[in-house]
Amino acid sequence: MEFSNLFVVYDPTREEQPALERAALIASEAGVSVHVYACIYADIPKTAGKTAAVRELMDRQKDILAEAVAPLLAEGLNVSTEIDWDKEWCEGVVRASIKHGADMVLKSSSPHTTGQRIFNRTSDWMLIRECACPVMLVKGGSLPESRIVLAAIGVRKGKDTYEQLNQHILDVSRQVMDTNMAEVHFISAHRDLASAPDRNALIRNYGLASDKVHIRMGEPEDVIVDSARQMNASLVVVGNAARSGLSALVNGNTVEKVVDRLECDVLSIP
Secondary structure, eight states: OOOOEEEEEEOTTOSOOHHHHHHHHHHHHHOOEEEEEEEEOOOOOSSTTHHHHHHHHHHHHHHHHHHHHHHHHHTTOOEEEEEEEOSSHHHHHHHHHHHTTOSEEEEEOOOOOHHHHHHSOOHHHHHHHHOSSOEEEEOSSOOOSSEEEEEEOOOOTTOHHHHHHHHHHHHHHHHHHHTTSEEEEEEEEESSGGGOOOHHHHHHHHTOOGGGEEEEESOHHHHHHHHHHHHTOSEEEEEOOOOSHHHHHHHOOHHHHHTTTOSSEEEEEO
């Protein structure tokens, strides 16, 4: 899995754009391209001047976006922009990211309460469930000089989907390691002794370094959050197995359970 095309969701409702800042950092270090997408909408009466009013708003947003990406272009980064008009902007993001062939979607994330997440279709949850590619939810603040990535891998006997998901997580984490900018650790949680994974098998099957593999008992979301805080992780990578259907509706998935409890960026892998 190679990342060469980053897709940034520009939020017209906020001044700071953490996702754009993070994408600029990644692009400057990894030499990847950045596509910045902004979707706007306003209720305009159906009059003879509606088309002109929509065009005026889109031109204004185009100027704002051009100003936002100017520093990236000045650094010589490969940056493109796109303005869209859609009331359902999350759906617009999903469509545009597929059309553009995005390898990763980056979106600025603000904390929500559990009730807000459960009873409303928040944009974070919708994107990690609907996007075809990995989604990075970016928190505010600069990255620490010592970057630590914590990648959560799951082990369930006889579950080929988990094997494939683990491989995706490992591929992403290894690409992070290839930048020589981060130290990557792997965490695996188990709820009881009977379900404890074979540490040596993990090391052997996935080619992991022994001192970077951590196996702890507890609920996956608790283990991930506690471990990330102890390590002062700057990025947590989590697989997103329950993306749709009854399981996602009733139980949610691990990435949804940890995103608001972590202060660092979270990367969801489909």
